[in-house]
Amino acid sequence: MPGRLRIVLQAAAVLVVALLLALLGWQVFQKDNEPDLGRPAPNFTLPHLNSEEEVSLASFRGKAVVLNFWASWCGPCKDEAPLLESAWNRYKDKGVVVLGVDAQDFDVDAQRFVDRAGITYPIVRDKHGSTLGHYGVTGFPETWFIDAQGRIVGEHVAGPLTEDDLERNIKIALGEPA
Amino acid sequence: MTRTLLALLGVALAVVAPAAASEQSPTLPELERELICPTCHETLAASSSPIAQRMRAFIRARIAAGDTKSEIKNKLVDQFGESVLAAPPKSGFNLLAWVLPLAGIVLAAAVVGFLAYRWSRGRAAEDEEEAVGPPAHGRFTLDPELERRLDEELARYDA
Structure with a gap:
């Protein structure tokens, strides 16, 4: 050759x-890169669960966000939904938004879950699970807290939330003394 | 000729008929092998996760409703995205996943064939160089220089 x-x-x-x-x-x-504390939360735009309306995380800038990842087939998600709904009702007039991200799920199951749990906070549908990798989500439920400047703050709660977890981290996200 | 054509037709029918039947009347086990559980990234057949069980229930319901295999798969893709399919669809960009391995095999075969051809030609040329001159009456002739030296040695020996 x-x-x-x-x-x-x-x-x-x-x-x-x-x-x-x-x-x-x-x-x-x-794969599965968790956002760092104090860094901007990865933005996303996803359709609302029961409408064609698109919801962008960036549109909540100026408010603290409780970002909760869930699915209807997840048992602990059922237990935690009333806590999130209660926090939403207590804090929505104080500059806090609870935003649920439903992923790896059937539309109808997610809607049935929302109806049964009486959820009124906004829920977006991540059909392809595209946000999960950006937030290092490896199971459900998982929750992140974001401050009014759009930065990751507080604790990343991997698993079901407690009332204390919610209160403590919402205060951190609002910049109040915990 | 007619027999050959009939045989080919029979083989084609034997291949196409089961595929058509599978498309029109899919079964749960075959769909379980062709779909992926979105949480555990295994086939549904290998997964017992809650979402895999929910997907099985959905598939059973759609089979009972008379959906074809493609219709069931399309509904699941609509819910979970294309990553739910164990094999990528044979269309658009995903077609590359089917074509590239075949192209790779063809290219590799061409490279191996070319190298084998070059190698065999090289060996033949070497053999020709080693066998000096064509065989005459079943004997190889010697290189003239070597023959001259041999004659000189023999003459010296005789002397």
Whole structure:
């Protein structure tokens, strides 16, 4: 085999291996990256559960946001829904929004869940689960708190919330002494 | 000729008929193998997660309602996105996932064939160089220089 052809083939093989390694590295580092405390919360725009209206996280700038990830088939989500609804009713006039993100779920099941739990806070539907990776969500329920400047604050609660978790972190998000 | 054509037709029918039947009357086990549980990223057949169980119930209900396999899959894609399919659809950008491996195999076969051809030609040329001159009367002739040296050695030996 002529020397030039051999060099071209070797270079092509090295290039293919390098590309595969780069792809592997990209996949490893892209997945499930949690946002850092104090950093801007990753924005998203998703359809409202029971309408075609699009809801953007950025549209809540100026308010503290309780961002709750859930699904209708998740048992602990049923227990925590009344706490979130209660917090929404107590704090909605004080600059707090509870925003539910329903993912990996059937539309009808999510709507039935909302009706049964009497949820009145806004719920968006993430059909493809595109927000989960950006918030490092690995199960349901999980909750993040965002301040009026759109930054991640307080604790990332991976699992069902308690009343104390909610009160403490809402105060942090509002910039009040806990 | 007619027999061959009939045989080919029979083979084609044997392949196409079950696929058409599967499309019109899908079963739960085959759909379980072709769909992915969105929370655990395994096939439905291998998953017992709550959402996998809910998806099975949905599939049973749609089969009972008379939906085709494509209709059931499309409804699940509408709910969970294309990642719910175990194999990417054979259309649009996803077609690349089907075409690229085949193209890779064809390319690799072409490269191996080319290298084998070059290698066999190289070996033939080397063999020709090693066997100096064409065989004459079943014997190989010697290189003239080697023959001259051999004659000199033999003459010296005789002397």
